[in-house]
Amino acid sequence: MNGVPPAVPDADVLVVGAGLSGIDVAVRLGEKCPDLDYVVVEARDDLGGTWDLFCYPGVRSDSDFFTLAYPFHPWRGRDAIVGGEQIREYLHDVVRHYDLDRNIRYGVRVCSADWQSETARWRVTLETEAGEQVVTPRFVIMCTGYYDYARPHDPVFAGLDAFDGRVVHPQFWPEDLDVDGRRVAVVGSGATAITLVPALTEHGARVTMVQRTPTYVVAQPRRDAVTDVARRVLSPARAHLVVAAKNALRQWAFYRACRRAPRQMRHVLRSQAVKAVGSAAVVDAHLAPDYDPWDQRVCITPDGDFFAALRRGEATIVTGHIERFVGDGLRMTDGTTVPADVVVTATGLRISLLGDVPLFVDGRPVDLARAVAYQGAMLSGLPNLGFVVGYLNASWTLRADATARLLTRVLRRLVDTGAARVVPVPPEGLSETAPMLQLDAGYLRRAAGLMPRIGPEYPWAYEQDVVRDRRAVAAADLDDGLCWTSADEPGR
Template identity: 55%
Template sequence: MTTQRDVDVLIVGAGLSGINMAYRIQQACPDLTYAIVERRERIGGTWDLFRYPGVRSDSDFFTLAFPFRPWRGKDAIVDGDQILEYLEDTAREAGIDRHISFGRRVEAADWSSADARWTVQAEGPDGAEEWSARFLVACTGYYDYDQPYDPGFAGVDDFEGTLVHPQFWPEDLDHTGRRVVVIGSGATAVTIVPAMAETAEHVTMLQRTPSYLLAQPKGDPIADVVRKVAPPTVAHHVVRTKNMLLQWALFQACQRAPKAMRSLLLKGVAHGTGSEEIAQQHFNPPYDPWDQRLCVTPQGDIFAAIKAGKASVATARIDRFVPEGVRLEDGTVLPADIVVTATGLSIKILGGARITVDGELRDPSDSFAYYGAMLTGLPNLAFCVGYINLSWTMRSDMTSRLVAKVLRRLVDSGSTSVVPEFAGTGASTPLMDMQSGYLQRGAHLMPRAAASYPWSFKQNFLVDSWSTNRADLDDGLVWTTAADRAEVGA
């Protein structure tokens, strides 16, 4: 028997974006009912999924935290458990936790033009569930929780040690005194290597292509001073604004003066590792800074591990796995008891749910994204993704406030539906257009973006916020009232 439930707004996902969205909706639209369905058994999304050693924020937490709830912790770079605790406390204090149904996996959603509602099919703890909602919001991120990227390494079954992917970390894995090879060079690998090196015999980071690394203090001395003289909320906003501008300035500097920034970053690596040779050989990518995401190493922890001889880096291509470890193309074998395949993510849009309009299947990649928040051809639907080059929440809160504004207009105008309609011309790009491997692999799955607003997604906080926060809801959106529907029906 299918359980049926009815709400004004249904939010899918109870991670950073879902909690953010719920807060902004209940703030702007207290007259609307809403629910959150979460496939996991706990708040947190990504931060509940990833349990690998050292898991932490890759951005300072003053900008990753919500602007409406000050971060009171000591550190600016925060570990995963602290992030989960912060999210749970936020949801509880705002009463959002009472709206969450856990263990619900959304399988499909169909929009009915006649009823002006979404019917959402989910699988719950007691079987099939059906949710009816006036508005649907997907806060599911943009990657596949079930299937990470698999490069298809040869000989994996020959390996006699333990093979682990960070997305499915075993709780009982003990790496003490073991030889570890971590395959990858992104933020996950850069986090795992120094954390495992603390007790492992040795950890080797095996990378095909280097990444740029930036050492950053775990704490924020300026924040400490500001919080001594200003109330928590004021201090949080001052530090958040300062850090947002610093992140933005760093990105712009990398874009405008790549040679100078490359030199500066390499000098930082040479200083941290004590070796200019290591910097040039293993941390000097063939692309410019911020063409792919810049990885942060708190306190230069990975550099310290390398300098102490607890970790090392190998830049080479893999030939195949062998019983004793990983063999490189030049014949060198890296011996390993444990191999961690931090090889990247797979893209999945709208959580992989089957989306239909009046029974007709719709592919998000055929749509243009309105301010990176709504999709052409899909009425009363929004989605939320954060920045790639800045803290996730800096974008997700912007989107949440825009969605709340659209909902407020929907109610106040007596409209039954709203849908973006693209009338532009010219070239388009994937919504998240960067050279990172997982984004390039998944580019064909993404909605499209154009050069100008409201169809742009510039990865530039100052430009995006200026345009998005002042969005004209009659530019690019088509609103329908009950009278309009009746006239069409007649």
């Protein structure tokens, strides 16, 4: 490279992704493994991951920020549900506070990773601004989230070319889009749609949410009443931990209630929605799913803003199937037309595990769907590799931080014992396996055949039960399910 230093230094640990998970892992590495050098590579030009990508109106956390923020860096803001810009500012503050910038390289994409048994190192090919580069870390931690940033789910609507208006996707929101006074159809009923509908009405749009099936929606206060009290009597750090613990337990209790008493919780959620919207007919037609709560995701609406937009008549819902786009909007299969000048296709995500990075072991490609996840953090057949995936029914960081702490324990032992490699080895009798991410959502069903597997019991389980799962991960026995070998022993 003509004397120019490489864009990415070789390091003991390569962390892929500088979003919530990657920053968490970097801080925990500095705490528990200060004798290891690490580098974080990020394909985008800034940190934040999801929160750098999404710029659509109203983008916000979909869980309270006391549990989404890190336990080691207190959230000092007033709101519990916060906007994307505040989240980005918080993450930049964490990076400054822990002096992480010197370890992060932006505009670097991982092209492939090949474990080399002979050297007990990964050979990772990177695409940088300076060209292709190869690094050889001892350990790789994938913090790439679980969905594709470049390719959202596209249901392929008929007649798209006939539409006279504009079609946009939330992942690629155009800066020049003005919706004031325009008719906007938001296609979808998930968290993004529930966020967009009230935000677009605030920008002067007349909004129709077009959904195939209803979703459970729950109002949650934007501010946490306990926060002010806790901050008056406790230090900022302790107040944060108290409020976060309270909110995590509340999320867990709500989830458990939905799973154990679904009929009663359906009644509770319906009653709350009717009271907020002011119309039992609207709720029964458009906000009363035919499945139980948390069979699919339950969406939150801060201070009930989604319900308020419906109540005021600034937004409406149409439930049915889209036949095709037409010149002035969307034609439904029942023959009606939803008029629109702008159509927002909030149609869901496309799963992308481990960043869709091609993985190899000694040149042989690895099929992730045949791997079994150890504690939701490592994969059978892949030595010296960890990954971070958060909860689907609670704050992402609750699991991401548990995983980060587990992986630093693994690294600490790797160094302290002089081992060269560690790889999960599931028991021969493990036959009852299922896709790793268990939720009956469309984007997960579409990707079920691509996911790593999990078993019924730890260390091979991965449950969406915050209390049980975090306890299992924290107490993980590193001799149960992991095979450790030294440099002079044959790798597995």
